[in-house]
Amino acid sequence: xxxxxxxxxxxxxxxxxxxxxxxxxxxxxxxxxxxxxxxxxxxxxxxxxxxxxxxxxxxxxxxxxxxxxxxxxxxxxxxxxxxxxxxxxxxxxxxxxxxxxxxxxxxxxxxxxxxxxxxxxxxxxxxxxxxxxxxxxxxxxxxxxxxxxxxxxxxxxxxxxxxxxxxxxxxxxxxxxxxxxxxxxxxxxxxxxxxxxxxxxxxxxxxxxxxxxxxxxxxxxxxxxxxxxxxx
Numbered sequence: 001x002x003x004x005x006x007x008x009x010x011x012x013x014x015x016x017x018x019x020x021x022x023x024x025x026x027x028x029x030x031x032x033x034x035x036x037x038x039x040x041x042x043x044x045x046x047x048x049x050x051x052x053x054x055x056x057x058x059x060x061x062x063x064x065x066x067x068x069x070x071x072x073x074x075x076x077x078x079x080x081x082x083x084x085x086x087x088x089x090x091x092x093x094x095x096x097x098x099x100x101x102x103x104x105x106x107x108x109x110x111x112x113x114x115x116x117x118x119x120x121x122x123x124x125x126x127x128x129x130x131x132x133x134x135x136x137x138x139x140x141x142x143x144x145x146x147x148x149x150x151x152x153x154x155x156x157x158x159x160x161x162x163x164x165x166x167x168x169x170x171x172x173x174x175x176x177x178x179x180x181x182x183x184x185x186x187x188x189x190x191x192x193x194x195x196x197x198x199x200x201x202x203x204x205x206x207x208x209x210x211x212x213x214x215x216x217x218x219x220x221x222x223x224x225x226x227x228x229x230x231x232x
Contacts, residue, residue, distance in 0.1 A: 072163050075160075090140025094137055109121060153229060181203035
């Protein structure tokens with residue numbers, strides 16, 4: 001009588017040692033340290049590009065507005081309401097008095113297909129506006145260069161809008177921008193939400209010729225090498 005054959009015992013591969021696990025963790029940490037900064041930069045770049053695209057849409061809207069309004073820039077005021085740099089674009093804000101400035105009242109909105117009072121008007125939201133503070137509070141992240149206290153802005157010292165033909169260098173004259181840029185130029189404190197390099201803050205600016213560009217602006221300086229808040 002033959003003895004029962006014993007089933008072979010499978011070979012068991014030993015698991016990872018502690019040293020091997022630590023090596024794997026270290027490699028993953030190194031790769032994450034390489035990838036995450038670049039990913040963050042890529043995401044910020046995408047937000048900046050989207051912001052510039054929003055401004056270019058308003059650049060086309062501004063051209064259409066001028067064609068229908070005798071070649072004039074939009075005013076700073078909304079009839080029956082108030083003056084504001086936010087009357088060109090956006091939705092109803094969440095704080096007074098911007099809650100009365102609904103989307104249908106803002107001058108350029110019809111030219112970006114915004115007609116209803118409660119339209120969220122997402123084209124007026126800058127993706128880099130952290131917490132979308134301006135967009136929610138004022139209804140728009142973008143402010144017009146309509147400060148009548150400044151020389152030669154879109155609204156002159158008389159409080160009237162100027163004509164397009166009065167702009168001497170359309171490719172340098174800022175008409176709409178991330179509002180933080182306006183605050184910087186007009187002498188107010190502002191922190192860039194795009195980037196800061198060597199102490200200079202960068203913002204997206206829309207120019208009278210319709211192009212939008214990310215450029216550094218300087219505190220309390222109406223004219224720089226690549227921009228001007230004065231039409232002459």
